Amino acid sequence: MPKLGMEPIRKAALVKATIVEIGRSGSLDVTVSQIAKRAGMSSALAHHYYGSKEAIFLAAMRHVLSLYGAEVRGALAVVQGPEARLRAILCASFSPANFRREVVGAWLNFYVLAQTVPEARRLLSVYQRRLRSNLLVCLRPLAGARAEAVAEGLGALIDGVYLRQALREGAPDGAAAMQTVLAQLDAQLQGKS
Amino acid sequence: MPKLGMEPIRKAALVKATIVEIGRSGSLDVTVSQIAKRAGMSSALAHHYYGSKEAIFLAAMRHVLSLYGAEVRGALAVVQGPEARLRAILCASFSPANFRREVVGAWLNFYVLAQTVPEARRLLSVYQRRLRSNLLVCLRPLAGARAEAVAEGLGALIDGVYLRQALREGAPDGAAAMQTVLAQLDAQLQGKS
DNA sequence: AAGTTTATTGACTCGTCAATCAACAAAAAA
């Protein structure tokens, strides 16, 4: 009983299922059938809407990235002052929505995907540049000439905390993760202003 | 013309080839045939010596990990004092041997492997605990009660720098990487002793 | 010399999976 206007619904379901499956299995070795099954349709339909497995992966990646971007924008919209904005960015990075187990697992595998698929690499570069730029705006008034170096370090630290989270057994703890990052940030800012 | 005593030679060649292939392709989707070919033998021989692809991967992982461990031990042997030892650990982490493109690429994929293969996860946990322990010994006299938190942050930062290196286009720059980490370390130590 | 162990490979099996296709169903347009 085909209803019309299914395309966006199906596509969204596939993207969601892809993230879950990659997160669950912890690798990109996920079959289109698995994804389609979790999304409640046949694998043929997945191909019908996306054309290829790679396209599905890229759509999932864009989704995670745009979710993250939206979260950051939202957090930045309600605060002002460099320090508060800095905290808002970090807060968004470790918010429950982004720091869910499956999402973190997906992130790790998107890094792997970026090694092979140019478009995935591009997407990840965009994310990194935007993060860097956001940090820099806040850091320049706070850290002056050292801003670039601090931003570089903070970015790497965030990625590293994600990486370690992917390996952790228990439930994710965004609060603890943010504490780690905040401690480093405070130390950097105290040294010199 | 079979010569005897080939086993260790073949195994070593396979391990080396595995790291190169994973690093080159940037993923674990490497066939046993590819690895065997690069190591100069048939895929059947690779199976003969290791029994399975997974066993080859694990052997490669152990090799990278033990190389890293040896480098750290070597660096620690020739210096004393907490600060110098700390620097020695970081120096080893970004030494040319460990920070080669292929090796960094392999690291990233070993993290992925650890999501699926329990033994891989165990190996990675051992590495993380040892690093943490090494850092802690040096940090306790320098950072007191904050040592734990600083060690956690430093560990994550190192992993993060590796992760970003894996995505970088150009040649690896261990010196710059170490500079990033050292800056964070100095800031942490300056704050409070 | 006969037998055993080690080294080595080409050919084969067997399963898996991305992608395609033919076919069917329902809504919309003509």
Next chain:
DNA sequence: TTTTTTGTTGATTGACGAGTCAATAAACTT
């Protein structure tokens, strides 16, 4: 009502790849 567009799937194709096996050969043992 016919036709076209949209949604949907089971079955199939074609490729690829891990792991096995039989066969060959050189080296050691007795």
